Amino acid sequence: MGLTEYRALLIDCDEVLVDRDSGVWSALQPLLESRSGASDRAQILAEYKTVIGALYPRFDELGFSGLLCFAHRQMAERLGIKASWEEGMTFARSVPTWSVFEDAPGAMLYLRKFYRLLVFVDRDAEDRGVLCERLGLVPDDLLSPAAYPIERTDWLSALDIDPRHTLRLSRPPASAMADGGLCLIRRDRADHRQPCPADVCISSMADLVRQHQLSLRR
Known part of the structure; x- marks a missing residue:
């Protein structure tokens, strides 16, 4: 896809x-x-x-x-x-105080125009508000991996999401959800000397935005 x-x-x-x-x-x-x-x-x-x-x-x-x-x-x-x-x-x-990557807030702002964005994150309740503010999210966008395991897809139906239309963004090594796609962010230039082991490989969130814009023009 x-x-x-x-x-x-x-x-x-x-x-x-x-x-x-x-x-x-x-x-x-x-x-x-x-x-x-x-x-x-x-x-x-x-x-x-x-x-x-x-x-x-x-x-x-x-x-x-x-x-x-x-x-x-x-x-x-x-x-x-x-x-x-x-x-x-x-x-x-x-x-x-952990910093967000510089291009992340702008990329999230762009991507939410085209996708539903769900973020897997381990944080205590008092820290989630700060994260939402920095990334332009709402609390319902944040999912605990313990409550929403990436290995399963049954919880997606409750969110009215078809697993086949999901793209997971992660760092290598990682795997896609069943029937979904996988996008790996490889910030180390050495990683790009190897073939992409996923459906999509990017070097940054800004790179994902660029690739999406290119896809729209095709």
Whole structure:
């Protein structure tokens, strides 16, 4: 299917719209400054993703801030650093300051003229308003992956959306919903040396807008 044939975009918030990695890296600096020697950004972020992934099954119990607080403590333990729960909560409360990618708000403004936009995001209730304001969304546009699993499509019917007309926007590696399309955002230039493993590949949200405009002219 071409870009103009889809009716809904199912967008992963972090690393598509919000620069989560930079936000986490910045928020971890007080902890990393407590250890001797330089810290490798890629290695630290890979370690963090392992930690948060292992904690994720406790999402319903802990909430997003709770997950981040425990992740901070476990990162400290892995690095051999003592850290207080207060420091963990400070790390968790950094989430509203994570920056959005520069082209994301403008791209969302354009795309909503042609698609229904639904954003998968893990955030506590008090942080969702900030996110909506920054991206021009309303609360109903934000979906929790725990409540609306990407592996299933049954919940789409309740939203009057045909899975065949959905395009998921994510970072690699990712898979499409059943019967839907997949658009991968590959910001690293090295990724573009490889063939596109999805229906659509883009380098930025602005690139998606350009590709959509080209599709309209065909």
